[in-house]
């Protein structure tokens with residue numbers, strides 16, 4: 069993941085500039101992997117869009133210069149290598165490069181990064197949006213250039229709604245965000261009053277972006293952000309939390325279930341997201357075997373997310 073350039077207002081110079089889109093249509097299950105490859109090869113933040121009605125997922129990066137044929141070939145090779153065995157062979161052949169009319173570019177940012185309200189509790193918007201929070205509504209301003217950074221994804225929204233719903237007035241509740249990405253969940257947690265809030269990501273770039281977003285929101289106290297792979301977290305955690313958010317993917321959630329469950333206090337809640345509907349039963353059974361009971365779940369598009377409570 070990369071941090072997009074600073075705030076994007078539709079300035080006249082920007083309107084005139086041609087933008088190139090490199091992307092492809094794919095399956096939701098491999099969109100993250102494709103986004104990572106494109107982001108790394110072209111040095112631009114990937115944008116993943118789930119078109120629920122058309123049942124289609126597209127992954128793109130937007131560039132201000134036409135990419136060289138060599139870079140596109142390299143990206144195609146990397147995609148083939150990464151997706152081999154994951155059912156994605158042939159994806160690279162569908163990689164397209166197209167210039168976008170400048171007005172489309174300006175509009176595409178506006179279309180894909182709408183302000184997001186979680187009830188009356190929280191407003192998340194990009195720096196260039198003008199929407200003001202309602203009275204008593206917490207405001208989080210985020211870099212809009214990231215796919216998992218603005219709450220446009222169903223799995224992120226599920227976690228945000230649960231975080232809002234699970235606040236207990238007058239009680240101090242700790243929260244851990246595993247795989248923080250742009251920092252959206254951790255930063256929203258601070259704004260919603262969770263304390264302390266801890267967050268990590270294995271991707272150094274994600275940690276850098278999350279820190280930049282924390283600065284942008286003047287968040288200093290109550291938050292600890294660091295680089296960490298969940299797989300290498302000590303087996304006996306230094307502390308346990310009331311709420312743990314893990315918006316990852318089914319494979320990681322299954323492989324690391326013991327570590328994730330151990331991060332919860334008795335009675336604590338684990339939010340599991342990044343799971344496709346057809347994978348959910350398996351994830352649920354694996355966590356039930358560890359004493360985690362499903363308290364609520366929600367389906368949105370291809371995704372099903374769940375809130376699991378630790379009962380022992």
Ligand SMILES: C[S@@+](CC[C@H](N)C(=O)[O-])C[C@H]1O[C@@H](n2cnc3c(N)ncnc32)[C@H](O)[C@@H]1O
Nearest residue numbers: 216224247248249269270271274296297298315
């Ligand atoms: C789907 S994004 C979620 C971002 C954000 N928490 C949200 O809800 O929008 C998943 C993030 O988890 C990170 N991640 C994946 N596997 C991880 C692991 N084993 N340890 C730590 N971070 C991981 C990725 O780098 C990525 O930033």
